[in-house]
Amino acid sequence: MTAAMTETAKIRLADFSFRYGKTEVLRHISADFPENRLTAIIGPSGSGKSTLLSVCNRLWTEMPEAKVHGKAAIRLAGEWHDLCDRQAPSQQLRRKVGMVFQTPNPLPMSIFRNVAFPLKLAGVGDREQIRSRVESSLRRTLLWEEIKERLDVDARRLSGGQQQRLCIARSLVLEPEVLLLDEPTSALDRTAAAGIEELLMRLKSDCTLVLVSHYLEQVERLADQIFEMSGGILCSLETG
């Protein structure tokens, strides 16, 4: 099996536009984000990168003034789902499309409960299953060894880098097919950022990653495909 054959689109945008109130945030975007690859989007702040991410998990439907045009769809478990439909139920979709925010956002509860929280939302009741899924998720993010003795500690007491890995672990616990990352390292110091980057490289094998970033060099190290966003317009850059 060659690389070209596995290159199927996970997220597809076609002539997609996005308005917030009267401002046009995204204009006529057409792009494919391939499966099990890391697609990066760079560009100045305010250019619409984060908005594009919020389209991919339908988080945009939480903004009353948002309006979309064109086509945007995501393929989950082999089936295409329309991302433009405001009325469609979003919970199931968001459980398969994880999102990591710019600043680490652990909820004010223990480390364990943070990671188990999505399972609680999804209605998983089996304690043994919860334990093992939390553990494997924390192992995937290389956090387990550091904190396995402190699972009952308030998550907000972790260091910035640990918090961000915790948030990634929290997204991974539902085994999402896609992970959206909104400048996940910009609030962290160098070492912590390097840790996250390494983590992303490992995740790529079984998860489609979409990374929004400020830093071209970071993106060049990590990405299989790079887009540049500017003024709401997306264009493809050559990968090095």
Added chain:
Amino acid sequence: MAILSRTLERLFFLAAAGSALLTAALFLLLVHLALPLFEQGGLLALLRSPWDPGAGLYGIYPMVVGSLSIAFLALLIGFPLSLGGAFFITTFAPLPLRRPLLNLVRLLTGIPTVVYSFAALFLLVPFMREHLTGGAGLNILSAALMLALLIAPTMIIFFVDAIRRVPSSYTQAAAALGGSPAQRLVYIALPLAWPGILNGLLLALGRAMGDTMISLMIAGNAVAAPESVTDGARTLTAHIALVIAADVSSLEFQSIFACGILLYLFTAILVLTLRLLGRLPERHTG
């Protein structure tokens, strides 16, 4: 789960809609019960005529005058005091004193009105009687003084909030140019904070018009329209409290619904005014 959440969400809506409907229904209920009175000549006639049940006159003109004069006098006394207090807390008080002072002011907003009135009845009123106004000491001035004290904490909190909401970048810019604290307050903060200050003032007016216990206990409750601040007066609110015991079917009794309607309308107009003020574009200095 889906059924439960739909039920809950419907309950949220019902709670909001129900509360709103009750608010509107309250007004209709007052109008309904005041109808017999309106058949005698309408709200305007009531507003103009005096209160003389012996002569069959159930006008509420004296109470309107009483309410307005007590409330405005209270504002007249309370506004400068509160403004000074707010200046003190935001600008001139020693730093370690500011927070405790503001918390103290917050605490004062919780003092029961009836406690204030009770203390004033046995302290301020005798003082008035013996040293200032003579008579019974139960008059507009006494009530307005107490009311000023009652609404001052509310005003101070609003004023402090308004002054503090002025972006610190402006005041810092002025400070960097050598402006003293007083100059920063007068030239930068006040011109930007005035909508908030006006807001607090109008809310205090509402509070003053709506107060019952102070005017009931220390304004004297005289039914004639007052002519000076040393006269006793009866407010709309006190009138309701005093006449409630009358025969339910009498015109005298029905006049209290006219008072209720007036107070309701006053509140509504005040709220609408505040809304319009809120829409005003922020004025800038210069």
Added chain:
Amino acid sequence: MNRRGELILIAFSWCCTLLLTAAVGTLLLFLLRRGLSAFDMALFFGDTAPLDALLLRRPVFDGLFPALFGTVVLVFLAVACAIPVGLAAGIYLAEYAAPAPKRLLNLLFDVLAGIPSIVIGLAGFALAIVLHRTFSGRIGPCLLLSALSLAFLVLPYLIRSTQNTLEAVDPVTRRTALALGASKLQNILYVLLPNRMADLTGGIILAVGRCAEDTAVIMLTGVVASAGIPDSLLRQYEALPFYIYYISSQYSGPDELERGFAAALVLLFLCTALFLLAFLAQRRLKERLFYR
């Protein structure tokens, strides 16, 4: 502004603050001086043994106990009615209402919050009249009517504090659970409300204080000077604020007046304590983990 203007402004601020402090201080010290002397068990229970009174075994004739009891029951009932409605309506306004209905509802609740309490009392009384006409005399002013009217009085505060509290949740926290697949309701119940428990509790305690001190509503809806302990919600009752008002106009001698001062002091302590409780609750709960 020249130096003299500045000095005048500073002096003015000091004077205003001192004047206000002195005025409030004088009134409160006066209350303390006159009220403290009457403070003992007899103030609350009269000639009845305290235990008998507390267990409602024997009535209290000249003590504050029935008034205090009435106030506590009244406040409890009123707040118990108002909290679920206030929370629900606040949640609806903050999370569900579309812009246009939200504007209308906001306006109505602002009006409701501004309506003088005596008018709310009048509405309660009017309701009693209407019910009286419809059901021929079975419902008059009573404890239940007072509690419902008071609940209506504090409803807008609860709605507003719930709404403001929810709207103040920062956008990141707001989206966290949504991005993890939470439904809107799950987000509200598991994240937004617990996240803001401190403010919610503070708002509720302040509503309790408002119910405890209000006199105007209850004097129109069923409080009387002497009723003892009511044995049903449809009876008239005594309450502390009304007792104070009643004493101020009807006291028969210095002893009774002393009791009035003491009662005013009790109410003052009660409301101060509630306020401090709200203050501390907001502080402590903010520091604590809330939902584990």
